[in-house]
Amino acid sequence: MDEIILKTICDIKGEKSKAVLVTIVDTHGSTPRKAGTKMLVYPDGRIVGTIGGGCTESEARLQALRALDENISFTYVLSLLDDNAADEGMVCGGTMEIFLQVI
Amino acid sequence: MDIFLRLLQKANRYQPTDIITIINTPKEQAINLGEMLTISNGNEPEGILVDQTFTTALIQKIETISWQKATIIELEYNGHYRLFWDRLSTRPSALVLGAGHISQPVVEMLYLIGYAVTVVDDRPDFANNISFPNAESVICENFGIALKEINNKRYSAIIIVTRGHRYDLECLRAVMHYPVSYLGMIGSRRRVNGIIKKLTEEGVSKEFLSHLRAPIGLDLGAQTPAEIALSIVAEVLATTRKGTCLPLRDIGR
Numbered sequence: 001m002d003e004i005i006l007k008t009i010c011d012i013k014g015e016k017s018k019a020v021l022v023t024i025v026d027t028h029g030s031t032p033r034k035a036g037t038k039m040l041v042y043p044d045g046r047i048v049g050t051i052g053g054g055c056t057e058s059e060a061r062l063q064a065l066r067a068l069d070e071n072i073s074f075t076y077v078l079s080l081l082d083d084n085a086a087d088e089g090m091v092c093g094g095t096m097e098i099f100l101q102v103i
Numbered sequence: 104m105d106i107f108l109r110l111l112q113k114a115n116r117y118q119p120t121d122i123i124t125i126i127n128t129p130k131e132q133a134i135n136l137g138e139m140l141t142i143s144n145g146n147e148p149e150g151i152l153v154d155q156t157f158t159t160a161l162i163q164k165i166e167t168i169s170w171q172k173a174t175i176i177e178l179e180y181n182g183h184y185r186l187f188w189d190r191l192s193t194r195p196s197a198l199v200l201g202a203g204h205i206s207q208p209v210v211e212m213l214y215l216i217g218y219a220v221t222v223v224d225d226r227p228d229f230a231n232n233i234s235f236p237n238a239e240s241v242i243c244e245n246f247g248i249a250l251k252e253i254n255n256k257r258y259s260a261i262i263i264v265t266r267g268h269r270y271d272l273e274c275l276r277a278v279m280h281y282p283v284s285y286l287g288m289i290g291s292r293r294r295v296n297g298i299i300k301k302l303t304e305e306g307v308s309k310e311f312l313s314h315l316r317a318p319i320g321l322d323l324g325a326q327t328p329a330e331i332a333l334s335i336v337a338e339v340l341a342t343t344r345k346g347t348c349l350p351l352r353d354i355g356r
Binding site: 001002003006007009010013023025026034035036072073074075099101102103 | 105107108110111114115122124126127133136137172173174175185187189190191192193194
């Protein structure tokens with residue numbers, strides 16, 4: 001956890017606002033970022049930091065908004081398997097587990 | 104005080120800290136999800152996970168494991184718990200000695216990859232905040248004086264790129280015993296060989312001299328100041344991240 005993300009969290013809390021801290025907690029196979037990488041998702045969907053971008057990040061963002069709506073923290077597994085490749089029966093990516101923490 | 108605020112203060116003080124967060128619990132204990140415990144070197148742990156017994160068991164468990172990287176820990180306690188063990192990562196700091204044409208893009212690129220950079224030079228026309236808008240601090244002072252006042256434990260990388268070899272050597276002597284993972288000094292192969300010969304005659308250890316990155320940088324065919332800066336910063340990164348410096352294409356074929 002680095003000071004930039006900590007500072008952002010403290011700013012959000014200072015404004016009595018909420019957000020979801022998304023942390024990669026485990027990875028398997030080939031993934032863009034490793035365990036410990038973090039991003040923040042605001043209630044309006046804005047993001048600070050990145051867990052690798054692309055469609056898995058937008059899936060993580062949707063799950064973060066669900067966490068905010070339901071006010072629960074949970075883990076979630078993202079698959080980075082390329083759809084077309086998967087259709088062909090080939091697996092070219094990995095999976096990563098994230099923890100979505102309402103702060 | 105809020106745990107994140109406390110962590111921010113620890114980050115500002117460069118205080119190494121373990122952070123443990125509950126990420127899965129048995130269904131009936133979902134209330135404990137997201138609870139955090141922090142352990143700073145030499146201090147009492149701060150925070151409670153589930154209850155005191157659980158917290159003590161967890162602390163005993165991580166004391167038996169040596170940290171490799173951020174990872175998941177599992178614990179049985181009337182059900183299955185998973186916890187994420189992370190660490191506070193403070194921004195790495197770099198010291199750039201010299202504020203000339205190569206220094207400017209070096210500082211800019213170090214800033215881009217997340218370094219807090221201190222620049223030192225004795226020329227006010229070069230060592231100023233306008234030339235280095237993204238430096239953490241710019242010190243306009245004689246090198247010898249500036250280096251006496253600097254906290255030498257703070258920096259993980261030192262880059263010596265002053266305007267003259269006399270100053271380079273003066274700086275090198277001053278920082279020789281700093282505990283840094285990267286120490287580089289600019290200079291042609293011939294100049295560098297001369298300096299190494301001189302230092303060897305003075306009794307400087309072979310081990311130290313083999314650690315010194317001089318001539319500085321990777322062989323990228325760099326010509327311009329910005330290109331040379333890129334080759335230097337690439338070498339700093341490869342050292343800290345333990346990269347091989349080989350093209351990815353040629354690795355693992």
